[in-house]
Amino acid sequence: MSFNLLVLTCLAYVALLFAVASLAERSAEDGRAGWLRSPLVYTLSLSVYCTAWTFYGAVGYAARSGLEFMTIYLGPTLVFVGWWVVLRKLVRIGRENRVTSIADFISSRYGKSNLLGVIVTLLCISAGTPYIALQLQSIAQSFTVFVTDIDSAPVAGDRTLIALWVAMGLAFFTIVFGTRNLDANEQHHGVVTAIALEAVVKLVALLAVGVFVVWGVADGPADMLARIDAQALPEWQIQPGRWTGLILLSAIAIITLPRMFQVLVVENVNDKHLATASWAFPTYMFAISLFVLPIAAIGMELMPAGANPDMFVMTLPLALGRDDLALLAFLGGFSAATSMVIVASLALATMVSNHIVVPLWLRLRTAQGQDTGDMRLLVLNVRRLSISIVLGLGYLYYTLSGGSEALAAIGLIAFVGVAQILPALLGALFWRGASRTGAALGLVAGAAIWAYTLLLPSFGAGIILPAHVMADGLLGLPWLRPYSLFGLTTLDPLLHALFWSLLVNALAFCLGSFLSFPSPIERVQGALFVNIYDRPGLARSWSRPMAQAEDLLSMAQRIIGVKSAQGFFQAQAAAQGKAGFLPDITPEFLEALELKLAGSVGAATAHAMIAQSAGTAVVSVEDLMAVASETAQIMEYSSQLEAQSEELSRTARKLREANDKLRKLSVQKDAFLSQISHELRTPMTSIRAFSEILMEADGLSAEEQAHFAEVIHDESIRLTRLLDDLLDLSVLEHGQVQLDVAPANLRKLIDQAITSSKSVQAQRHFRILRSRDDEEVMITTDGGRLTQVFINILSNARKYCTSETPEMHIQVRRAQDLIEIDFTDNGSGIPTASQSLIFEKFSRLTDSLQAGGAGLGLAICREIMQNLGGDIIYVPGQGGASFRVSFPRVLSLPAPRKDAAE
């Protein structure tokens, strides 16, 4: 085919792409972008993964190494099928934060750090430039292969010149469709649609050549398989280690390649599209790799020895006289190369402009005290310039490297380069503790090892790395040899570089994250990213109004355009319930504005610009930290207040309880006199009545006289006992009691108490359960008083125990120098409401007839026990009434009274 015809074909094809892209852009602008937003277009745009390397290189790869080329598809397939969750999270975070590139993603996650943005940008440029060069090379190469009239058109033989033209043409296309507008989402419907079309072209082209080879050249699949076997080389043997490494590498690359991030995350309009892509994209990759091995095998069989297998897709149909198929293949390869270059340069240019040029320019202008001028035009022009620079670098690399490398090698080197982003990326998604320092350390360390062990040596010994370094290691140290770092000689250079760079990268990342303390904004961003799904709203990064709405509007107009900015401000004002263009400067509004601007210039830059408009210093991370620490102080203060209010409510509760008790006691105190009156008057009434009867004395029998006298006698004794009790209590209460402290055997005291209490309701048989061994304790206390307490408890039990077969269980425990005795009967116990009152004076629960006392017994017991340095309490929930008497084994005088100060 003549050179002119070929150029014409290419131009026609490019014109078609322009038309499709324009149509898509216009549809999107008119809001008729429905079909553009289909999952199918999204999936097809992902095929930007399949570059010229896939199209031409895979066949060459298959010819050289058999099925190994499949690893490049298996990795992404595994990711799309198995790591769907990771992709979804990545896409969700990217969209919600309006991330513009993978550099922006990393920068945004680690505290909107522009340093990280710069590192990732530089890494991507160094990995991406050779890759772009590779595409230019393949297009140039395919041109020279296809053109038959090289002699009449000398220019066709000059690959460098062709590469230059191609680079310029692609730059033009990318600038036209990649920088048409600086809209919020950094989405390029025109580009994506064109890429989707190219995806179809390259798939159809490869399938067509494949079908021709299997059914046109070979005699169907069976014959084909036989011919493949016939061509099999020893190198085709599967190497498990290399396979694992390559699958891992391509799996990482599908996430970390800048162009993949662009189509996967930035251009994504709906994360549900991933659900379709998760099966459709692997299917696409399966289809495009289906005929690679057949084409390679037939090419090796039919083409002359020494023919470049990388070009078999085109040269094989040409050799067999199928120029139409060859042209289709050419267009397929052209599609593969151009789509990659367009998306890659777009992604890289976004990074360069957002992370390097604009921040630099902003800083310079601010330093000079100048107004920032029309940012919109500036950003667009920077973007345009960056695209040209990126493609220029690619072209430069192409001319420098001489274009002689096997295609696959360059692709894999780039893969290992961008794989260095993985630790920081995964950390961003899943590890809140990951810090900026860690990410920076990991990236730099990984990139350095990658450059030293893979990128620089790839130029060949003596080009950049001196030959002696390659052979003997840096500074003559053998363990610093680029291809066998630290003495690791068993791996091939690619896996060797992958292993060491990722290992050191991940270690540095983890170590750096563990050892550094993330700044507040890092922690905020970390939480936002890691917990993307359970986020109710946006974080409050801006906590106080700092800028005038008017200033912000004029700034926004400069960045996103007058119409768009005014529309945004008007909508925000309307949302706040205000008319006009100037909303209140709320933190929510600033957050929304920052997000809007971030869509155009990246998170770090947008943040810096709002800070600038707000009149603060260049970058407001410090300001944010101040705000954050202010917040922390407020939180601390409020937690103190909370603690104080808890303390208050605790005190209030105590007071309330004390008050309740006082009120109860007061009621009892009121009742006290009335009680004493009643207790004294009751026996007196009997005494007076019977003495009057006896005084009148007429007609009384002797028995009657004796009986009445006996009643008077008994009631007098009752009266005396009551007075004794009252006096006793008074003495005990006021601590004036004389204690008779002496050594005594506890068992004997209990024996004595049991015997004494038997006179109470003597007709009842009371079973006493006790362990005399436990009771064998020598104590030093007032034995008489202690026995008085025991008798009281035992007598109460005899009086009140409701059981038909009453029992009393006495358990003695010794805890160091404290004796505890539980007296538990099997009756119905004391009602909960009364338990707190039983130790109070006159708190008799039943009638006086049954009790036969004034209700002072337990009050006296409590006073006695406190005088003995111990206590008596009621133990609830023991089945029956249960009293626990506790006291020190040896009482030291003076007895410590708990309420001595009262």
Add this chain to the structure above:
Amino acid sequence: MVQKRILVIEDEPNISEAIRFILTRNGWQVEVEADGLAALSRLRADPPDALILDLMLPDMDGFEVLRNLRADAPTRDLPVLMLTAKGQSADRDLAARLGVTRFMTKPFANAEVVSALQDMVGP
């Protein structure tokens, strides 16, 4: 002449014994009940001519018994002599409000009780 029946509600056995002796000697028929609640049903079934009522009783105190009596038609006008050992004026007021016939504090003079009952039911 029909013997007058007097019911005594008193939980102190010695005191009720003394009252029974005094009133019996005076020619009245005396019944004793120690429990307010039990006494109430007995009062309703067969109202006596007069009632001597202690204030401090188990289960149901004297005030409550009195309140019930006054709310019931057959016992609305029953003469009641209330005795109390507590001797607080507030109790006397409350008893008056509830419609007690006589109120006396313990210890009492036997002659006083007899004369009070004679006022209430006649000789």
